[in-house]
Amino acid sequence: MVENAVASAAKSARSALSRTTGADFRTRWKALAAEGLLSDAPRPPSGRAAGLGPVTTALAGIEGIGLAGAPAGLCYALASQRFGIQCPLRPVLSQEVRHSLGDVAGGDVLLCHALTEEGGGSDPLSMSTSAERQEDGSYVLTGMKAFVTAAPIADVGLVFARTSADRTPFALSAFLVDLRVPEVKRSDPFRKTALTEVPMGSLTFGGVRLAPDRLVGHEGSGLALLTVTTAWERAMLLSYALGPMRRVLERTVDWCKSREHFGRKMGSSHLVAARVADMALALHRSRELVYRMAARLDAGERPRQLAADAALTKISVAEDYVMFTQQATMLGGVRSFIEDSGLCPDLISPMAASTYAGPNDLLRVTVARELGLPVEN
């Protein structure tokens, strides 16, 4: 059933991608969104009811898009908005507020998740961006967020800000901020080396007035919401890698079957075969873990309940993705370093996965603490 959903998504993504070859990010984003991927009720595979839950259907859609050849940065951006922003916000926002955002599902409105600052990435309580409550219940937002995916082009940001000066779990709040107002200044896109197809940048808030209904949840619940957005991200964000991994495995197998060495096919070496098998194992583990997370979310498990397993999933898939790409790079020989050889894997983007959605080593600390070790960040 999942395979049908992936194949069906790949088929429609191929047509959307070929219609928009060479087009800018927003055009391709909208073409892929038109396939229903960003909708709260993503379309099941064509022709028959698939019996898959909405999270699994969306996951199969992301995998299919990657399998169809969508650039990794585009797959990442889709997974990041769908799973890291839309899914966690859905139970928290009223229908009116959701409606006020515009057509997110259709791809007209692009969201971003603005948490990190120049001075603090892993430690959210060190943030200095603040939202000051006014007498009429509105807020005034001042500060700067950095390293935010899609910041140069996004329409609305989920922005975390300090509503109290204290370093307590209730010091932060989250807001939906229209980024198209003059009080928001965007940087030029950063010249980044990973996931290059989606821009990243900073946002400066110069006294942005926010109506009371732009507060997500209640004042002081920002850290609690962050726990939920990060649990979703850790569980599901690496889904973006599954399609690209499948493509790399396919082309590595083809290469090993066709390349002649020492008077025989390269793939008849046991060491080469073992490396290919290791790649297949890494992909298998990653798929199993991410689909398992999706199934649990579809079964109604609360993201906070599965936070510990989500952290393990994130570490495991991120590290398997790096190991997988190393094997492919080795087996491609010199062609791995020639851009138009068709065998050049992107080594940097998998490495970036060890940093976003919680650096892997900090997640290790959390895992060990859950196991009872007296260890703090």
Ligand SMILES: Cc1cc2nc3c(=O)[nH]c(=O)nc-3n(C[C@H](O)[C@H](O)[C@H](O)COP(=O)(O)OP(=O)(O)OC[C@H]3O[C@@H](n4cnc5c(N)ncnc54)[C@H](O)[C@@H]3O)c2cc1C
């Ligand atoms: C591709 C990409 C996309 C991103 N998109 C967004 C986005 O959309 N929105 C957003 O807000 N942010 C985004 N980020 C930023 C990301 O969330 C931060 O990079 C992350 O929180 C880590 O912060 P830092 O880079 O400042 O690392 P630091 O906090 O400086 O940590 C650096 C490293 O130090 C080590 N370390 C630090 N402290 C400890 C400790 N106590 N124990 C063990 N090891 C430790 C870890 O190895 C860690 O990786 C993105 C990052 C990347 C790479």
